[in-house]
Amino acid sequence: MGFNMKKVFITLTFILLSTLTFSQANINQQNDPNKFNRLERIYRNLEYNTIGFNDLKTKWVIIDPVLVRTIFNSFIVKNALRIEGKKPSLEYIKDKSLDVHRGEVFIDIRKRYYDNEIDFFRFYSEANLERGEETDMFFDPIEDFVQLRHIVGEKNYELLKAKMYAYNDLTKTYYDNKLAFKFDVLLNMFEPHVRFYNFTTNDKNKYLIGISGKWGYDNIALPGWYSPTFNLGTKVTYIDRILNNKPADVFEFEGGIGLPIQQTILDKDIYTGKRLHYTGASVYFNFTGNFLRYIGPEYGKYNLSLEGALALSTLGPTEINSVHTVTTIYSQRNLLSLTATRRDFLELSSFGHLGAILGVGIYDIGQYLTDDTQVTLTEVPQADGKLRYYVNAAMTIGKDDALFAYSLEPSFMYNIKESNAYFGFKASLLINNSFGFTFKFYSGIDLGSAGLPAYRSDSYIVFSPILRINY
Amino acid sequence: MKIKFLFFTLVSSLLLLNSSSAQNEGGATGNTELDRLKMIYESVEYNTIAFDDLKKKWLIDDPEFIREIFNRFVVRNSLRLNGRVVKIDVVKEKSKAIQDGTVTIEVRKRYYDDEIEYFAFIPDDEVGKENARVLFDPVTDGFLLKEILGEKVYDKIRERTYFQKDITKQQFTTKFGYAFDVKLNALESEVMFWNTTSDARNKYLLSLFSKWGNDRMFFPGWFANEMFIGGRMTYFKDLRNNPEDYTYRISAGLGVQSGRPYKVDTKRDQLWLSGSSFYGQIEAYPLGFIGSDFFDDIKATLEVKVTVGENKSADYGLYRTNQIFYSNRNFFNLTWKKSNLLQFEDLGNLEVSLTLSSSDIWKYELNPVAKTVTDLEKNNKPFFKKFNHILSVDVGIAKNSGLIQHNVAMVFGYGSDGYGFFGARGMAMLSGNFGFDVRVYVSAGLNEKKFPYRYDTYLVFSPILRINY
Amino acid sequence: MKLLFTAILALSYSVLFGQTIDHLYRQIELKLIEDRNYLDIYSIQFLPSQQEAADLGSFPLADGKGNFSFRSSENISYDIVFLKDNYEFDSLVVLFIRQVSQGGDDGPVLFQEAGASGIDSTIAVRFKDIQELYFHNREAYQKLYTIVDRVLRDSEPFSLVKLITDEDVQSQIGVSSPGNTDFINYNFVNNIHTYPKYTASTTPTTSSRRRGGTAQTSSMTDFKIDFSFSHLTFFHNMFDYDFGTISAEFNTNTPMLNILPWQASTFSGGIRALVNIDGLSDLTDAFLIDAKILGRFRLDMTSFNDQLPFLFGKKSLINVGNGFVFDLKTTGIYDIPFFELYFATGSEDLENPYYINNNIAYFSFTQWQALMSFYWNSSEKRTVRFKLSLGIGGHDIVEGDYSGAVIGRRHMKDVVQPVLEMSMNIVPNNVEFLGVTGKFFDSHLTAFLWIKLLEFSNDHSFRIELQYISSTFFREPELWEQPNGQSLVQLRYRYGF
Amino acid sequence: MRRMKTFTAFFSVLVLAILVTIPAKAQEVDDYLYKIDLKLRKDKKYLNLSYYDFFGTDKFLADLGSLPRTQDKPPLSFKNSDAVTYRVVFLKDGVGMDTLVLLYINEIVDQSVADEGIFGSGQAGVAEQMVMPFNDMYNLMVNHYGQYSRLYNYLDRLQKIDPEFKFGSLLGIVPDDDISTSLGITSRDNTDYVNFMSANYLHWYPKMRKAEKGRRGETTATTISYPYRLDAGLTSISFSHQFMDFSLGGASVELNLEEPVLNILPYSGGVLGFGFRTLISVTDDKKELNNSLMVDARVLGRVILNTKSVIDKLKFVLDGDSKLNLSTAVGLDIHTTRPFGLPFLNLYAMVGSPGYSDPFIRIQDTKSNRDYAYFSFKQAEASMSFYWNTSDKLTARFRLDVGVGYYDIYKAEYNRNAKTIIRGTNKLIVNLFSPVVTLYFNFAPDGSELFGGKFRIFDSQVKAEGWIKLVEFPGGHNIRAAAAIVSGPIARGKQEWESEGGAMFQVRYRYGF
Incomplete structure (x- = not known):
């Protein structure tokens, strides 16, 4: 309190002093704060208001130290520096100009939205910004180009506008990642989709229909490239509500058929060993959604996913194109997996959200003899049966930003039956909702004594570019 | 209570008033007439306060010339102290200092023309201080000085034909530009070509980079046979003066075969590339959330190379005989670096970093007849045994701004394979454009038989060209 | 005591504001004069009658400039400039009065410009004058206020904002037009047959349902020709029926085989029809069918087709059979994507191959593809236009073995592969300039590029076209495929488009 | 109310304090008067002063009457003549100054008009003389405030009634022409x-x-x-x-x-x-x-x-x-x-x-x-x-x-x-x-290109090119000399098809560029 009073006293003292000093200049004028107020309000309201565009206006920072001095000096010469509307003392200016000499002062400039004039100008010192004091002004900003032009002079003003000096552009570019529903083409090797049709049955929902594909099963650490089956089918997405143009409560139903695909990464002349073969068509389905929402709204953030592939047919030995000799091969034919996902357990400031995935599942590995003389494929019985059980878990760190969306997913899968485990790492990024890259890596360790199973590689690496076009 | 308060405010305000007037001697003394005149005197000239530090400034060091000048001041009775004429005994006393030669004259020229705008007698030990104590009141007007000294001496001062020291500021801090940034260095290049701001003062930068070798596992440039090239993204939460202050930086790329710029030493083995490798690096300041200044500038760097696929025999080129060779397939480097630990004035800031580097070495045999190469250590060295873990410490001094920028560090490391390294990295740049980068590492306790791919000494260097706008 | 304090306060304020208010006046007046486009202020014209002028009387001007009074004259009118009521003002604020006098009249003008017959416009009453009235002579101010208020009741004021705020609305994001606009645009620029030109009409008429309907701009010419070294199409106005158009086509192309025109030694000819099923005049919403039926004939071109100066490639290794070509494009209904179908087939005939090597010849008799297409633009100005087609395509390959007495037939391969095609057209200011297309099918990449060269009198235009077919990616070339890439450079001439 | 007391008490003390700290520092005042006067007379370029010229016939001067001067000089009376101009010089935007400060008055006599002297109109020129130096003006302000303030108010009003009015300036340097930006620039457009x-x-x-x-x-x-x-x-x-x-x-x-x-x-x-x-x-x-x-x-x-x-x-x-x-x-x-x-x-x-x-x-x-x-x-x-x-x-x-x-x-x-x-x-x-790196350099003094160079490193070889403008004729004709040099491979052996390096020289003619 005492300190504040002091401030008031000092101010008043100065006022009094100035009164005494320059009383002769006080030409008998009837001034009052109201008058000042009204004039100021008029001044404020003259310009066509474009506050709504403030963030999109061209904005930049002059970093040329000599130019900053030139402009600062013209403010001094024109006696145009103000602090909270008042003229600062020479001592104060001298003090502040030391900051200029130290190179800590830059100029912030913003242009008007519809023409080329400058609508915001201020000196600022980086030190204040680093302390987080966004509003702390070095001196009062100038928000009128006419005034600015009178202070710095026509020539300097043109220079300021022409940007013929070193500066850093800080204009915000608008990046949008809102979902549009006309069509959505997402191309990557593992989970492409082409969504081309949509309709709405009430005023807030949306059905999206398209074609989708799926190559590889990440849950069992068998990513794209290494899988002989490509599931091609239809995907129906049901969006219950669209909030802020972002879908909430999304349900996806995907159904398709497993088709053979070439495993480009593997040597096509080596049939046996660490690879799987396509031995018949299968149906594929995947249901995803926050079904738990119906139990209670607090579970609405958990997404459940039930994914399955069930074998339909078995090819004859002659129909298996990938093998041309008599040998035993492995094939993965059935799969059922259930996972629960929540991606926003914790917020990590500029890094996005932290989430987790948990799942259980079952799949089978069949062993077959490819003897072209036989009509049907002979299954080789396995001592411990065909079925494998596993649990998997993953941590997700991801951000759904318009310009740069990414996700990192370290994962772990434990195969109960085989007592081995695979550590995985998935990373994907998408720039401006259009270009991206995805990468998956899995590396296995044997926890028992049997070693990794014969159909498995020690490690898997797959990657693919992403192209997305959404309108 | 009230009275106490009243008293307190009164006393403190009076004290404040006095102290302020004491500070600016001859300033706001309350003498309105004097005050006004002083103000007029200071205002008639075109003000160039903002350029004070860029004006030509020098010290007159010539003892005889100083006496000559001083004498003219005495003769013209132009010495003033706090605005008042100085008494003769004071002059006598102060002139002793001049006779002792412990007084210099600081002179400053005006910015837009050649006249002198500041002239003061300063004791030697006050030179360079921000509020230097002067012997007498400085003369802040060249024309007054001309009147006092006479035209001839005045011109002589301006011509600077005497013993003097130039103390004009040459280099001023400049800000990093974000339009483009081309850093060409054979060992690690970066071309920043795109930037955008998506919110407030943040910044995304995209660049292409190349990195030759891996210093952390002590296979610098030249010796590595592998260069990583790829793309890099740097994100700034809000723009800072220091371009190293990014929030995070992600690099991803591929390894490509590179040549060696010198004659190959046939006695030592080289590392071969045995597959396609992927390279990734993440750099960030993860401890920033603690909120202490100390943890703010601790940078963590995670650098990974993973090789996938195995080259076929034919991919190694044409060989007629069996070749036994070594190959590095994967590495993993984790570095924690603390910068700005100490400040050494103009020399820069001390920084220390600690690195754990794990890298594997595979021994292969290439048989031109066979389709694939064979892993010679398949049975006696499982995957994890192929790794060598090196723990290293860097102690260095870095300076990122000014006319000469540099980054020099001593490196010490010891590996689980039973040998150590010491060495130095040095990088210096002139005006942020041209520079040179040298790295020297020397092995200690190396069993050359056991590790035939290791060298006694590694020396790599490269010129640097950097254009930043 | 309180009095003393207020006195001190008032004294200090007067000093503080005395200067600042003058400063502020100056600032505002300069702003009013210099900022010409951006001020959100309005003006009304005031022509005082004798009576009104007399009623209004005279006002004192600030700083002792004397008095001002309205004059009633035929040559003099007054613009009263004011600020409309807004968030901070409940009522309008009169700012200044400009006196506009026709030449010859010399009024009480401060700075008379030497314009003998021109219109002189001077600020008769300044901002400060009026505000001083407001503060000290409210009655006079009220009179001015009333004038403005009265005029506003009958008419709209003239806005002094000179910004084109609406036209400049830019959506940063690209757009995909509803309806057929993008489809028609794309085909107008690229198709070898005539398409109606889409023209965005800037002034919406009451009759058209949406802004920018299409109009079938009838070209000046009676007929249209599109010619290049690999194709020719012809259209005459005679064949322009209400519901569509019919035109003729000849070409040497064999798409889907990843070989260049001419290389297949076939020649196709037939007709093409563009039909508007709905019969709507507004093509953007209509269901359009663009169908072609061509016959494909084998013709022995082996003697010259590797010598053609515009074709850079080896002799083909594939023989293509006689047959027909059916090519269909439809626009989407119910917002389903645009659909394209190509089907060419013929009877299998292994006799008489043109390309035969070591007694082995390869044939392809059937080629087909089915595509879905998506169109979008980089901005609503449609300068950069994109098209993405996704689908599936294929062809067959049959080997004929002529070493024996009987032709040995072996079915080598049935190619069924996804087709991915992406095009970009650059059409600044609705003038097409450049097009790039990349197509990936059966491990071959086909790049196609054209650039506009010249245009004469709007009817004749020339383009240079470049086509490149790469060798195979990710797999070894088959026996019937070229191990190297091949290219074609040619001119294309369009008349009447 | 209590607060008021505090204020009042404080101010009374303050006023006292001010009164006490006014010693007459005559010497210092004289010093300043001398310094300012010297500065105003001698410094011709650097003074940031404004002026306004009154014609001798200006009615205002006649109204103002004669101005008293110090040191027994006769009062300054304005000559009512077309040939005489009175230049009132004042300080407008001083830091810490709120008002105009009048400094001195010069009398400018246009001798080509007013010469009625004996020696005829041999010397046509302008004679400028300081008729009212700063001392006198200061004296006027202190002792004859009425006249000072009339002059002052006249000048002050000029800008009030016309916001676009500009006073003349005595500043001899042109800071605006010398705007120097220290850093190089890159344009963000084309x-x-x-x-x-x-x-x-x-x-x-x-x-x-x-x-x-x-x-x-x-x-x-x-x-x-x-x-x-x-x-x-x-x-x-x-x-x-x-x-x-x-x-x-x-x-x-x-x-x-x-x-x-x-x-x-x-x-x-x-x-x-x-x-x-x-x-x-x-x-x-x-x-x-x-x-x-x-x-x-x-x-x-x-x-x-x-x-x-x-x-x-x-x-x-x-x-x-x-x-x-x-x-x-x-x-x-x-x-x-x-x-x-x-x-x-x-x-x-x-x-x-x-x-x-x-x-x-x-x-x-x-x-x-x-x-x-x-x-x-x-x-x-x-x-x-x-x-x-x-x-x-x-x-x-x-x-x-x-x-x-x-x-x-x-x-x-x-x-x-x-x-x-x-x-x-x-x-x-x-x-x-x-990788290929090419550095180009152009030298274009005053916006006209004089010299161009190119230095390219690709595949361990250097290719350098350059041109220099020889002649430029009006009408768009332009002749340049150009040269190109290719080096042999550097830091690697020469392949058989590569040259050891070479050079060429030529002259180019450009029209209409």
Whole structure:
């Protein structure tokens, strides 16, 4: 309190002093704060208001130290520096100009939205910004180009506008990642989709229909490239509500058929060993959604996913194109997996959200003899049966930003039956909702004594570019 | 209570008033007439306060010339102290200092023309201080000085034909530009070509980079046979003066075969590339959330190379005989670096970093007849045994701004394979454009038989060209 | 005591504001004069009658400039400039009065410009004058206020904002037009047959349902020709029926085989029809069918087709059979994507191959593809236009073995592969300039590029076209495929488009 | 209320304190009066003072009457004459000053008018004399405030009644002309690109000149146009006519003997190139050419032509014996300006059909009885360009290209004297991707280009080019001397087809650029 009073006293003292000093200049004028107020309000309201565009206006920072001095000096010469509307003392200016000499002062400039004039100008010192004091002004900003032009002079003003000096552009570019529903083409090797049709049955929902594909099963650490089956089918997405143009409560139903695909990464002349073969068509389905929402709204953030592939047919030995000799091969034919996902357990400031995935599942590995003389494929019985059980878990760190969306997913899968485990790492990024890259890596360790199973590689690496076009 | 308060405010305000007037001697003394005149005197000239530090400034060091000048001041009775004429005994006393030669004259020229705008007698030990104590009141007007000294001496001062020291500021801090940034260095290049701001003062930068070798596992440039090239993204939460202050930086790329710029030493083995490798690096300041200044500038760097696929025999080129060779397939480097630990004035800031580097070495045999190469250590060295873990410490001094920028560090490391390294990295740049980068590492306790791919000494260097706008 | 304090306060304020208010006046007046486009202020014209002028009387001007009074004259009118009521003002604020006098009249003008017959416009009453009235002579101010208020009741004021705020609305994001606009645009620029030109009409008429309907701009010419070294199409106005158009086509192309025109030694000819099923005049919403039926004939071109100066490639290794070509494009209904179908087939005939090597010849008799297409633009100005087609395509390959007495037939391969095609057209200011297309099918990449060269009198235009077919990616070339890439450079001439 | 007491008490103390601290410091005051007077008389350039000229006949001066002066000087009375002007000099915007401060009055006598002296009107000129120095003015303010304030108010009002009124200024320096920006700059629009291209490129670029500034400082881009443009040298010719300028840009044609990717000199390639070039701006707004996305595309073709045989007779080409054959080829050269905020992009690709028959340059293999020859069929280069200038005057302009270059080398064998290749002997021996860095420099004092240089490192070889302006005739004629140097391989061995380096010199004529 005492300190504040002091401030008031000092101010008043100065006022009094100035009164005494320059009383002769006080030409008998009837001034009052109201008058000042009204004039100021008029001044404020003259310009066509474009506050709504403030963030999109061209904005930049002059970093040329000599130019900053030139402009600062013209403010001094024109006696145009103000602090909270008042003229600062020479001592104060001298003090502040030391900051200029130290190179800590830059100029912030913003242009008007519809023409080329400058609508915001201020000196600022980086030190204040680093302390987080966004509003702390070095001196009062100038928000009128006419005034600015009178202070710095026509020539300097043109220079300021022409940007013929070193500066850093800080204009915000608008990046949008809102979902549009006309069509959505997402191309990557593992989970492409082409969504081309949509309709709405009430005023807030949306059905999206398209074609989708799926190559590889990440849950069992068998990513794209290494899988002989490509599931091609239809995907129906049901969006219950669209909030802020972002879908909430999304349900996806995907159904398709497993088709053979070439495993480009593997040597096509080596049939046996660490690879799987396509031995018949299968149906594929995947249901995803926050079904738990119906139990209670607090579970609405958990997404459940039930994914399955069930074998339909078995090819004859002659129909298996990938093998041309008599040998035993492995094939993965059935799969059922259930996972629960929540991606926003914790917020990590500029890094996005932290989430987790948990799942259980079952799949089978069949062993077959490819003897072209036989009509049907002979299954080789396995001592411990065909079925494998596993649990998997993953941590997700991801951000759904318009310009740069990414996700990192370290994962772990434990195969109960085989007592081995695979550590995985998935990373994907998408720039401006259009270009991206995805990468998956899995590396296995044997926890028992049997070693990794014969159909498995020690490690898997797959990657693919992403192209997305959404309108 | 009230009275106490009243008293307190009164006393403190009076004290404040006095102290302020004491500070600016001859300033706001309350003498309105004097005050006004002083103000007029200071205002008639075109003000160039903002350029004070860029004006030509020098010290007159010539003892005889100083006496000559001083004498003219005495003769013209132009010495003033706090605005008042100085008494003769004071002059006598102060002139002793001049006779002792412990007084210099600081002179400053005006910015837009050649006249002198500041002239003061300063004791030697006050030179360079921000509020230097002067012997007498400085003369802040060249024309007054001309009147006092006479035209001839005045011109002589301006011509600077005497013993003097130039103390004009040459280099001023400049800000990093974000339009483009081309850093060409054979060992690690970066071309920043795109930037955008998506919110407030943040910044995304995209660049292409190349990195030759891996210093952390002590296979610098030249010796590595592998260069990583790829793309890099740097994100700034809000723009800072220091371009190293990014929030995070992600690099991803591929390894490509590179040549060696010198004659190959046939006695030592080289590392071969045995597959396609992927390279990734993440750099960030993860401890920033603690909120202490100390943890703010601790940078963590995670650098990974993973090789996938195995080259076929034919991919190694044409060989007629069996070749036994070594190959590095994967590495993993984790570095924690603390910068700005100490400040050494103009020399820069001390920084220390600690690195754990794990890298594997595979021994292969290439048989031109066979389709694939064979892993010679398949049975006696499982995957994890192929790794060598090196723990290293860097102690260095870095300076990122000014006319000469540099980054020099001593490196010490010891590996689980039973040998150590010491060495130095040095990088210096002139005006942020041209520079040179040298790295020297020397092995200690190396069993050359056991590790035939290791060298006694590694020396790599490269010129640097950097254009930043 | 309180009095003393207020006195001190008032004294200090007067000093503080005395200067600042003058400063502020100056600032505002300069702003009013210099900022010409951006001020959100309005003006009304005031022509005082004798009576009104007399009623209004005279006002004192600030700083002792004397008095001002309205004059009633035929040559003099007054613009009263004011600020409309807004968030901070409940009522309008009169700012200044400009006196506009026709030449010859010399009024009480401060700075008379030497314009003998021109219109002189001077600020008769300044901002400060009026505000001083407001503060000290409210009655006079009220009179001015009333004038403005009265005029506003009958008419709209003239806005002094000179910004084109609406036209400049830019959506940063690209757009995909509803309806057929993008489809028609794309085909107008690229198709070898005539398409109606889409023209965005800037002034919406009451009759058209949406802004920018299409109009079938009838070209000046009676007929249209599109010619290049690999194709020719012809259209005459005679064949322009209400519901569509019919035109003729000849070409040497064999798409889907990843070989260049001419290389297949076939020649196709037939007709093409563009039909508007709905019969709507507004093509953007209509269901359009663009169908072609061509016959494909084998013709022995082996003697010259590797010598053609515009074709850079080896002799083909594939023989293509006689047959027909059916090519269909439809626009989407119910917002389903645009659909394209190509089907060419013929009877299998292994006799008489043109390309035969070591007694082995390869044939392809059937080629087909089915595509879905998506169109979008980089901005609503449609300068950069994109098209993405996704689908599936294929062809067959049959080997004929002529070493024996009987032709040995072996079915080598049935190619069924996804087709991915992406095009970009650059059409600044609705003038097409450049097009790039990349197509990936059966491990071959086909790049196609054209650039506009010249245009004469709007009817004749020339383009240079470049086509490149790469060798195979990710797999070894088959026996019937070229191990190297091949290219074609040619001119294309369009008349009447 | 209690607070009020505090204030009152404080102020009374304060006033006392002020009164106490006013000692009459006469000496100091005199010092200042002297200093100010000296400064006002002597310093001619640096004083930031304003003035207003009264004519001697001005009514106001008559009203003001005579002004008293100090030191027994007679009062200043204004002469009522047309020839006399009174210049009142005052301080307007002093830091810490709230009001105008009148400083002195000069009397300016125009002797050509007022001379009625005995010596006739021999000396026509202006005589200026300080009639009311600062001392007197100060005295006027202190002791005759009435007159001072009349003068003061008159001046003050001038600006009040007309906000656009400007006083004269005595400032002799022109700080605005000397605006120096210390750092080099890079333009974020196409200025640097257009400047560079119009100075160095073979084809014509519309030149944007800033027209004189309007009142609001708007600049308009005007293009100076000639009916046709021609750039002719011994290695390349380009031509364009006005009728080839269409609405979006322009077109031109060229002939050349160069291969830009390979490190060979013109004439050494054995090909004649021809090309068609279009320049368009892909923007909705045609006016802002400087911000538009410009695409400069060249469609190139070349045919083999035995220039190699000519080269020995050409005195201006010192070929270092390059042994490479090029082929008939087609290609594309595209330059774009900053698409999506990326740097300027350049793409060059030339694809030739493999043709081994009858090479111009054959090498005899001494061991076998065969000849062999080297061919390059494909060349390509993709790069990003960065432009910058050392100052805002754009005198020294730089450009740096960073990218990747590509070429292939085939080797083919022939029987001695046979024209056709021995079947199966053609093999690919080099398929090289290598980084390429090119630094360009232009020197353009006062905006007119004088010198240009280029320094390119690719595949361990250096290629340097330069030109200097020799003569410029009015009407758009321009003659330059140009030279090119290619080095042999540095830091690696020379391959057989490579030259040891060479140089060439030529003169270029440019019209209409």
